[in-house]
Amino acid sequence: MKISARNALPGTIVAIKKGATTAHVTLDVAGIKITASITNEAVDDLGLVVGGTATAIVKASDVLIAVA
Known part of the structure; x- marks a missing residue:
């Protein structure tokens, strides 16, 4: 796949939380x-x-x- 975005951060999926229609998918990218x-x-x-x-x-x- 080719894409124009330069900020491509490969990682491991550490959590998937599905809601009614939307899911929050969390990746670990080098500890972040x-x-x-x-x-x-x-x-x-x-x-x-x-x-x-x-x-x-x-x-x-x-x-x-x-900042607060």
């Missing part, structure tokens, strides 16, 4: 946890399972940081 919200249907279509591998692809025009 990254969570994505995707549809339950996408989890099933992609065959995602805890312990499997996947790549987090980050494509954003802004990254914001805030």
